[in-house]
Amino acid sequence: MNPSPSHILSGKHVALCVCGGISAYKAAELLRLLKKAGAAVSVAMTPGAQRFITPLTFEALSGRPVYSEIFEGEGTGRMEHIRSAEQADLLIVAPATANTLARMAQGLADDPVCILYSAYCGPVMVAPAMNDNMWRHPALQDNLKTLRSRGVAVVEPDTGELACGSVGPGRLPEPEVLLQAISERLLRKADFAGKRVLVTAGPTCEPLDPVRYITNRSSGKMGYAIAQNAAERGAEVTLVSGPTHLPAPQGVRLLSCMRVAEMRDLVMRNLPDADVLVMTAAVGDFAPEIIEKEKIKKQGEAPLVLNLAPTPDILKEVSALAERPLLVGFAAESENLLQAAQEKFERKRLDLMVANDISAPGIGFQSDDNQVTLISRDREPVELPRMSKLEIAGRILDRVLELSA
Ligand SMILES: Cc1cc2nc3c(=O)[nH]c(=O)nc-3n(C[C@H](O)[C@H](O)[C@H](O)COP(=O)(O)O)c2cc1C
Numbered sequence: 001m002n003p004s005p006s007h008i009l010s011g012k013h014v015a016l017c018v019c020g021g022i023s024a025y026k027a028a029e030l031l032r033l034l035k036k037a038g039a040a041v042s043v044a045m046t047p048g049a050q051r052f053i054t055p056l057t058f059e060a061l062s063g064r065p066v067y068s069e070i071f072e073g074e075g076t077g078r079m080e081h082i083r084s085a086e087q088a089d090l091l092i093v094a095p096a097t098a099n100t101l102a103r104m105a106q107g108l109a110d111d112p113v114c115i116l117y118s119a120y121c122g123p124v125m126v127a128p129a130m131n132d133n134m135w136r137h138p139a140l141q142d143n144l145k146t147l148r149s150r151g152v153a154v155v156e157p158d159t160g161e162l163a164c165g166s167v168g169p170g171r172l173p174e175p176e177v178l179l180q181a182i183s184e185r186l187l188r189k190a191d192f193a194g195k196r197v198l199v200t201a202g203p204t205c206e207p208l209d210p211v212r213y214i215t216n217r218s219s220g221k222m223g224y225a226i227a228q229n230a231a232e233r234g235a236e237v238t239l240v241s242g243p244t245h246l247p248a249p250q251g252v253r254l255l256s257c258m259r260v261a262e263m264r265d266l267v268m269r270n271l272p273d274a275d276v277l278v279m280t281a282a283v284g285d286f287a288p289e290i291i292e293k294e295k296i297k298k299q300g301e302a303p304l305v306l307n308l309a310p311t312p313d314i315l316k317e318v319s320a321l322a323e324r325p326l327l328v329g330f331a332a333e334s335e336n337l338l339q340a341a342q343e344k345f346e347r348k349r350l351d352l353m354v355a356n357d358i359s360a361p362g363i364g365f366q367s368d369d370n371q372v373t374l375i376s377r378d379r380e381p382v383e384l385p386r387m388s389k390l391e392i393a394g395r396i397l398d399r400v401l402e403l404s405a
Contacts, residue, residue: 005183010038012186015088015120017113018058019097020048022163023129023172027094028053030175031061037179042085043067044112046100067112082116090186091120094155095129095172098140104152105143121250123189123232127155127178132168149368149388151228155181191401193234198274198325199227200267200281200314202242205258208306209292218282220244222330222370225393226278227252233397238274240266242281260284260311267314271325276400278328279315280354287311319349326404328352328396334359338373338381345375351403352376354396374399 014034018027034041043058044067055066067082085091093100093113100113104126109118117124126147134140135157144154155178158171173181201223205215220241227239228249237252240263248254255270257263260283271277286308296304315329329350331341334357341355353375360371371386376399384395 003187005033005179006037008037008183008186009034009179012038012090013040013042013084013088014182015042015044015085015091015116016058016062017044017046017091017093017096017116018049018053019046019093019095019100019113020051021095021097021129021172022052023095024049024052026172026175026178028057028061030094030178031058033175033179034182035061037183040064042088044085044116046097046111046113048097048099049113067116070110070112070115082119085116086119086121088120088122089189090123090125090182091117092125092127092178092182093117094125094127094178096126098128098130098134098137101126101128101140101143101147105146123153123185124151125153125155125181125185127172127181128157128170129172130157130170131162131164132166132170135168135170145368145388149390151232151390153181153185188233190234192230192397195230195235195275195404196273197227197230197235197237197276197278198240198267198270199223199230199237199278200240200263200283201227202244203282204242204260204263204284204311206260206284206287206311207258207291208288209294209296211295214284214286214288214308215243216282216284218242218244220246221368222389222393223278223280224249225389226280226396229390229393229397238270240270240281260287260314264312264314264317267318271318271321274325276326276328276404277318277324278396278400280330282332283314284311315348315350326351326400328354328400330354330356332356332358338375341373341375342381352396352399355381372396376403378403 031041041062055068058066103114104117109115157169158173159169160171161167162170202220203216203218205213207213224246227237231237231251239252240255255266289307289309327350331344333340337355337357341353345353355373370389370392374382
């Protein structure tokens, strides 16, 4: 049985951001429920929100100053309560207007809510509430997609009668539902606490000479998403990465490498400290036998013949160890996906295999989305719908927890 909200929220600190929507009044009830469950709450409001409900209401309910002005106020005291909100265990924007969601996606920082969101490093939730046509608008949906891809959790609006008179999706869920969603997010936040997760990501890169190399199209996004999700859930994460353009996720120890042999050494060195190894890296199968010291010159019309030797098989080496962490592998295939993935799952003695069809348009390499099937020994393959790589990372780590229970 899951613990109650007051078990989870007692002693926690929540930053509640309120925007200018008709349902702003529900934020006051949410604040009351959060306080009742034992949480400390810091409130930030957009100028729009203050047209619907006053800061005084939130100040009285929270017992703290409300961050409602960016240029006026109590000077250094104001900075203190912004700092304090930045330390919160979770930030929720409820109600989140179409306008503020667009500004968050754009990275604007010219009102208290957007400033706090840009400065905040913990888990973020948004609860959009608006007219049903605003909710369906492609611009709004694109902004939500951007925010989701950055790890923001979206509490879906309810469908029903809206303040504007129409019926459809767009209602802010009731405060009790929001309280439950906050509790679940905080609970999930800690479910990897005490676990050490080693992740490999990106392509490998094998030099031919001082200027050329053989590599592949992996962007590293899947592995970075796993590292980010594991760190957000309290794991101690080491990310062994081939060359990518991605910044290291917050709180993750990044170890960079180029060649398969270097990646292998980093994995083997860090393996004894890992409870889980997730191998998302697209490890090259072949490397030039000889790396030329000087740039290879073109010899008229003569073809260049390269001898490529197989690279170390890191997964095989790890799976052969008597003591090994829980092992998650990826199979990126362009044909016979399930059969090839199942075969690799058995051959490499994996605990979990993530099969990834790279032939489908719009998913896989470089893309923000993916569509995968999870293969494990204890159940039939589970085909997940297409979703962002961060959401897939969450599902994979949920399975890892089940398998390690
Ligand atoms: C009566 C009224 C109700 C509104 N309700 C909503 C709403 O529920 N959701 C929304 O996205 N915008 C709503 N708006 C529009 C926002 O108030 C407007 O976009 C404003 O600029 C939002 O500012 P903020 O995002 O900085 O809070 C409403 C406007 C009015 C006048």
